[in-house]
Amino acid sequence: MKNDTHPDYHMIKVEMTDGTVFETRSTWGSEGDTLHLDIDPKTHPAWTGGSRRAAEGGRVDKFNKRFGGLSLSTKK
Numbered sequence: 001m002k003n004d005t006h007p008d009y010h011m012i013k014v015e016m017t018d019g020t021v022f023e024t025r026s027t028w029g030s031e032g033d034t035l036h037l038d039i040d041p042k043t044h045p046a047w048t049g050g051s052r053r054a055a056e057g058g059r060v061d062k063f064n065k066r067f068g069g070l071s072l073s074t075k076k
Contacts (some may be wrong), residue, residue: 043064 010031015021017040028035041047 016040 002055007027009025009027011023012026012029012032013021013023013034015034015036017037028033
């Protein structure tokens with residue numbers, strides 16, 4: 001293997017949104033740093049089955065409000 005081509009892996013702590021902490025190896029930060037998560041599998045709607053607020057008020061929602069009643073049918 002070539003020398004100095006791989007990233008430096010070191011131990012960090014990851015703090016979940018509920019306060020639980022676990023250790024893992026990562027290239028993020030420095031040895032012993034703590035990564036504080038804002039979103040994790042315990043709170044994100046994709047994993048918890050909650051409502052999808054990300055689509056509300058977005059471009060797709062605006063398009064559907066503006067053109068939702070139109071159809072491609074040419075029959076009258």
